[in-house]
Amino acid sequence: MGGDHGASTLLGPGDDAAIVSTPDGRTLISIDTQVQDQDFRLRWTNGYRTTGFDVGWKAAAQNLSDINAMGATATSMVVSLTLPPETPVSWVEDLASGLAAAIRDLGAINCSVAGGDLGRGREISVTVAVLGTLAGGNAVLRSGARAGDVLALAGTVGRAAAGLALLESEWDAGALAVEQRELLDVQCRPRPPLAAGPLARATGATAMMDISDGLVRDGTRLAVASNAVLDLNQADLDRLAESLRPASDLLLVDPMAWVLGGGEDHGLLATFPPDVQLPPGFTAIGSVQAPGINSGPGVTIAGHAAGTRGWDHFAE
Known part of the structure; x- marks a missing residue:
């Protein structure tokens, strides 16, 4: 999920934990969650159907924004998905595409998805934690x-x-x-x-x-x-x-x-x-x-x- 690794991700998905570098010596971290029927609906009143791509994009964007608000740049993110068993595989693949597209198109060129977790639940829930670096200087509070x-x-x-x-x-x-x-x-x-x-x-x-x-x-x-x-x-x-x-x-x-x-x-x-x-x-x-x-x-x-x-x- 998330495509090629950024330079800060030394070890991505596949092991029990990812390994990321912290060249600045300090790490910023932010986390946010989207829950079905609380933060988005699969089908809205006006007929619009929320795609996995939409949810993936928004999950990446809102977390990248928190790192941005400190004057920092994102280096990696991890994703936790809770899904009902009837969720189509294509929807989940679309979500992964949305995450990767947001990272790329929004300009977070040093960031990539380093890993995550998948679980079963009654509604879709997407939690993203993103890490960032200041590369010198102090954060803007x-x-x-x-x-x-x-x-x-x-x-x-x-x-x-x-x-x-x-x-x-x-x-x-x-x-x-x-x-x-x-x-x-x-x-x-x-x-x-x-x-x-x-x-x-x-x-x-x-x-x-x-x-x-x-x-x-x-x-x-x-x-x-x-x-x-x-x-x-x-x-x-x-x-x-x-x-x-x-x-x-x-x-x-x-x-x-x-x-x-x-x-x-x-x-x-x-x-x-x-x-x-x-x-x-x-x-x-x-x-x-x-x-x-x-x-x-x-x-x-x-x-x-x-x-x-x-x-x-x-x-x-």
């Missing part, structure tokens, strides 16, 4: 943002949430326009900007994190870790919302809810000192401010509190 920093975004927000809304709608997937179908693709096969993380670290980013649960929810996590306020620019939010009109006009909803609360695009939210030129791929969307006397850290929009909650894995 959530806790380094300071008043006066520029708040910037790499990648997209809201598009995966718009795609999810289309998947859960009554609009036939096969009849969607190209712009709407592209939103489905962002949900099913996200494209985190993997080159942006290490570039941000090299440029001097003071804080950074992956946006997986929504701009406001994840922004609040960064703000609390840094004891700061992230103030979003209304004009930039409006621009992001306008790009979602192909879905919002069809579903008759306010696209701003997707921009503020939608996750799974796996873009990067980062802060930079004001005298640093933003690296390619990043766009300023706000600023970092000190908490007020009567208010704590959090996210505001043009100075006003942002109330959107974002994705909660344990909400009803």
Whole structure:
């Protein structure tokens, strides 16, 4: 599974354990799970059928994004599959192809699948753990943002949430326009900007994190870790919302809810000192401010509190 080994995988699948090198002397590790009917459906309301390729791609992408958010590069991953006995072999082979394609097409050229495990269960569950390296320097944490920093975004927000809304709608997937179908693709096969993380670290980013649960929810996590306020620019939010009109006009909803609360695009939210030129791929969307006397850290929009909650894995 996963094709040729990357340079950091000294011994891949076939033995009881893989062997990977750690040239930097430090190893980053992240793990995430997708569960059928919790994180994806095999058949959505609008008729779209989730392929093994989709699940494999997303499993790789969301884990590679976490390593990227530290300013690091991925070196290897291991995969654990739990499958009902009636799962077609072709679906599993398709999943392996999706993992390999995401690693290749997203640009994680030093990463490969080093091994994994296979088990039986009542629903499909895919867990991926990914290892990474910093190759010198320090990781970019959530806790380094300071008043006066520029708040910037790499990648997209809201598009995966718009795609999810289309998947859960009554609009036939096969009849969607190209712009709407592209939103489905962002949900099913996200494209985190993997080159942006290490570039941000090299440029001097003071804080950074992956946006997986929504701009406001994840922004609040960064703000609390840094004891700061992230103030979003209304004009930039409006621009992001306008790009979602192909879905919002069809579903008759306010696209701003997707921009503020939608996750799974796996873009990067980062802060930079004001005298640093933003690296390619990043766009300023706000600023970092000190908490007020009567208010704590959090996210505001043009100075006003942002109330959107974002994705909660344990909400009803």
